[in-house]
Amino acid sequence: MIRAENISMSFNGTRALESVSLNVDKSELFGLIGPDGAGKTTFFRIVTTLLIPEKGKVSINKLDTVDDYRALRKNIGYMPGRFSLYQDLTVEENLAFYATVFGTTVKENYHLISDIYSHIEPFKKRRAGKLSGGMKQKLALCCALIHAPELIVLDEPTTGVDAVSRTEFWEMLKKLQGEGITILVSTPYMDEAVLCDRVALIQKGRILGIDKPGSITGNFSKEIYAIKGRDKFRLIRDLRDRETVESVNPFGDSVHVTFSGNEYDENLLEYLEDKGHNDPGAELIEPGIEDVFLELMSKEEND
Amino acid sequence: MKRLAGFIKKEFIHIFRDFRTLIFLFGIPAAQILIFGFAVRTDIKNAGIAVLDKAKDEISTGLISKLESSDFFILKENLMTDTRIDEVFKTGEIKAVFIFESEFGKTLINEGSANIQIIADGSEPNVANLVTSYSRAIISDYTMELNRAEETSAIPVEPEVKMYYNPNLESQYMFVPGVIAIVLLLTCAMMTSVTITREEEFGTMEVLLVSPLKPIQVILGKVMPYFLLSLIDVVFILFLSWLVFDIPIRGSLILLMLESMLYIMMGLSLGIMISTLARTMQQAMFTSLLGLMLPAIVLSGFVFPVESMPEIYNWLSSIIPPRWFVTIVKNIMVKGTDFSFVIKETFILLAMTLLFITLSTTRFKKRLE
Numbered sequence: 001m002i003r004a005e006n007i008s009m010s011f012n013g014t015r016a017l018e019s020v021s022l023n024v025d026k027s028e029l030f031g032l033i034g035p036d037g038a039g040k041t042t043f044f045r046i047v048t049t050l051l052i053p054e055k056g057k058v059s060i061n062k063l064d065t066v067d068d069y070r071a072l073r074k075n076i077g078y079m080p081g082r083f084s085l086y087q088d089l090t091v092e093e094n095l096a097f098y099a100t101v102f103g104t105t106v107k108e109n110y111h112l113i114s115d116i117y118s119h120i121e122p123f124k125k126r127r128a129g130k131l132s133g134g135m136k137q138k139l140a141l142c143c144a145l146i147h148a149p150e151l152i153v154l155d156e157p158t159t160g161v162d163a164v165s166r167t168e169f170w171e172m173l174k175k176l177q178g179e180g181i182t183i184l185v186s187t188p189y190m191d192e193a194v195l196c197d198r199v200a201l202i203q204k205g206r207i208l209g210i211d212k213p214g215s216i217t218g219n220f221s222k223e224i225y226a227i228k229g230r231d232k233f234r235l236i237r238d239l240r241d242r243e244t245v246e247s248v249n250p251f252g253d254s255v256h257v258t259f260s261g262n263e264y265d266e267n268l269l270e271y272l273e274d275k276g277h278n279d280p281g282a283e284l285i286e287p288g289i290e291d292v293f294l295e296l297m298s299k300e301e302n303d
Numbered sequence: 304m305k306r307l308a309g310f311i312k313k314e315f316i317h318i319f320r321d322f323r324t325l326i327f328l329f330g331i332p333a334a335q336i337l338i339f340g341f342a343v344r345t346d347i348k349n350a351g352i353a354v355l356d357k358a359k360d361e362i363s364t365g366l367i368s369k370l371e372s373s374d375f376f377i378l379k380e381n382l383m384t385d386t387r388i389d390e391v392f393k394t395g396e397i398k399a400v401f402i403f404e405s406e407f408g409k410t411l412i413n414e415g416s417a418n419i420q421i422i423a424d425g426s427e428p429n430v431a432n433l434v435t436s437y438s439r440a441i442i443s444d445y446t447m448e449l450n451r452a453e454e455t456s457a458i459p460v461e462p463e464v465k466m467y468y469n470p471n472l473e474s475q476y477m478f479v480p481g482v483i484a485i486v487l488l489l490t491c492a493m494m495t496s497v498t499i500t501r502e503e504e505f506g507t508m509e510v511l512l513v514s515p516l517k518p519i520q521v522i523l524g525k526v527m528p529y530f531l532l533s534l535i536d537v538v539f540i541l542f543l544s545w546l547v548f549d550i551p552i553r554g555s556l557i558l559l560m561l562e563s564m565l566y567i568m569m570g571l572s573l574g575i576m577i578s579t580l581a582r583t584m585q586q587a588m589f590t591s592l593l594g595l596m597l598p599a600i601v602l603s604g605f606v607f608p609v610e611s612m613p614e615i616y617n618w619l620s621s622i623i624p625p626r627w628f629v630t631i632v633k634n635i636m637v638k639g640t641d642f643s644f645v646i647k648e649t650f651i652l653l654a655m656t657l658l659f660i661t662l663s664t665t666r667f668k669k670r671l672e
Contacts, residue, residue, distance in 0.1 A: 045509075048513050049513065050509060050512055050513065070515070073513055073514060073515050074515050076513060078509065078510055078513045080506045080509045080510065081506070082505065082506035083506070084505065084506040084507040084508075084509055084510040085505075085507070086313070086317070086505070086507060087505065088316070088317060088320045088321065089313065089316060089317075093313070093316060096309075097309060097310075097312075097313045098510070098514075100305060100306055100308075100309030100310075101306055101309060101310065101511070101514045101515075101516055102514055102515060103305070103306060103515060143510075144510075
């Protein structure tokens with residue numbers, strides 16, 4: 001479906017993308033994972049024909065994003081990072097507007113969005129500016145879907161949205177995928193990455209790896225331990241001071257640690273107790289995507 | 304076509320839902336007409352005066368009643384002593400004090416001349432100038448009458464001045480064209496530039512660009528509602544100035560409307576151009592306000608006459624569109640001239656419009672930068 005080859009792009013001398021290549025298959029849910037400023041938005045804008053890459057080519061269904069942009073634009077649904085809604089228009093009006101602009105009507109394609117729209121239909125007379133983050137996001141998705149595109153591109157659709165709405169939103173994406181729509185989505189949240197068919201990890205404009213979420217974590221070369229303690233700040237400091245510890249990364253309510261030589265430090269808990277930590281615990285865990293990402297990132301920096 | 308119609312409909316919803324836009328469209332023109340019409344005046348009416356009459360004879364009281372009976376002055380106080388003069392000026396209500404010397408009438412009859420001292424409030428130079436020249440005219444009128452009554456042999460030459468087009472020299476005749484020029488520039492250029500940059504700021508432009516809408520449709524959709532509303536604005540201003548100030552349109556109304564359409568198109572294309580340069584709504588707003596409003600008011604010749612400006616300002620003024628439009632409106636409205644007298648100005652505006660359209664369409668992006 002999407003074929004990107006050696007895309008490079010820079011703004012005022014700063015590299016935004018460097019030889020990015022990736023392929024997305026038809027009706028695949030493909031995730032672009034990376035921190036802010038990694039180049040996700042730039043890549044999406046190239047895919048959606050909004051930017052011309054300096055180097056490289058992107059084609060969608062064999063149509064080139066530069067030469068055939070007119071034809072392509074009819075077939076892409078795009079949801080930019082800031083939900084592009086008219087704040088002073090009501091839910092209904094926003095939807096109707098995007099439908100006419102894309103040359104269709106709400107009625108004609110209602111079946112495509114009925115599932116999602118039913119969540120916000122009770123508020124259809126409300127202005128978009130007055131909606132909660134979750135509802136804005138659903139409306140924006142409806143607007144991106146209303147012209148029945150084959151590909152939808154979603155730029156951080158769950159940023160700034162509450163946890164319940166995030167889960168709901170991903171369920172919707174899965175459903176859309178089931179209907180044969182190809183989805184390209186970016187997110188800074190690692191827990192969402194596992195929901196994709198395949199993910200690409202991107203950092204400073206470069207792709208660090210592309211694989212199924214399971215294979216990415218499966219390839220993680222080290223054993224990972226989750227260390228728990230009450231005073232997390234002090235815990236991190238003390239762990240960093242320990243010579244046997246290779247990497248320390250705070251992660252939710254625990255700290256993820258790898259050891260140099262991949263060998264568990266038997267004396268670690270004792271050391272922590274000496275440092276005044278009450279009842280510290282260490283547990284061997286399955287690596288998550290974030291662990292992989294952090295490892296790849298530190299490798300990048302050392303190279 | 305359907306797409307464009309949908310776009311225009313959306314644009315109208317924006318306008319009618321935003322209280323501020325409506326204020327800009329109709330509140331500001333009304334306020335400007337009334338402010339410029341009533342408050343900023345270059346003619347005077349009912350200026351307060353005081354009199355210190357040391358003579359109190361037939362001739363001095365006659366002159367005082369003459370001053371009083373003109374529309375220009377209202378006699379607020381009869382002063383008794385010189386010391387009061389200072390005090391009454393401080394109240395601010397008195398613009399001038401007339402002092403008649405004692406034995407005023409007698410001296411005038413015996414010696415053929417007598418003295419009146421006029422003290423005017425110099426803190427308002429314009430008013431002071433007007434007050435003194437008006438009172439001079441009234442006094443010389445009065446002495447003329449006296450001479451006639453006594454049938455003296457000297458026949459003074461009396462110039463009869465007539466102001467063509469605007470017999471009473473009403474300042475509103477000057478302000479209405481100016482207000483039209485400024486209000487249209489404000490609505491057209493500022494509103495369109497702000498509404499286009501708003502799409503960019505809220506991220507909606509990204510989706511519009513991805514949509515099959517052509518750039519020309521986006522521009523037309525943005526501009527058409529303002530074109531219509533600006534035309535309504537012109538009618539509104541003309542109607543208001545006729546209603547409140549009784550200002551007639553002497554020339555062809557159709558010609559005036561056609562010229563307004565041209566000027567509106569100029570403003571709209573200028574607005575699009577600003578939007579391609581500005582990145583945020585605020586930038587667009589400030590560029591339009593400072594970059595357009597100020598020169599439009601100062602240099603268009605509606606407050607300060609272009610002819611009396613220094614060379615460089617005169618030259619600067621000729622590159623700002625309102626100057627030419629003010630001339631056109633003045634010619635059509637006040638002088639009642641036909642098209643042949645405004646051909647030059649029309650073509651200058653036309654050229655400016657084409658220039659802005661070319662610049663803005665070449666700069667308007669099909670893509671993001």
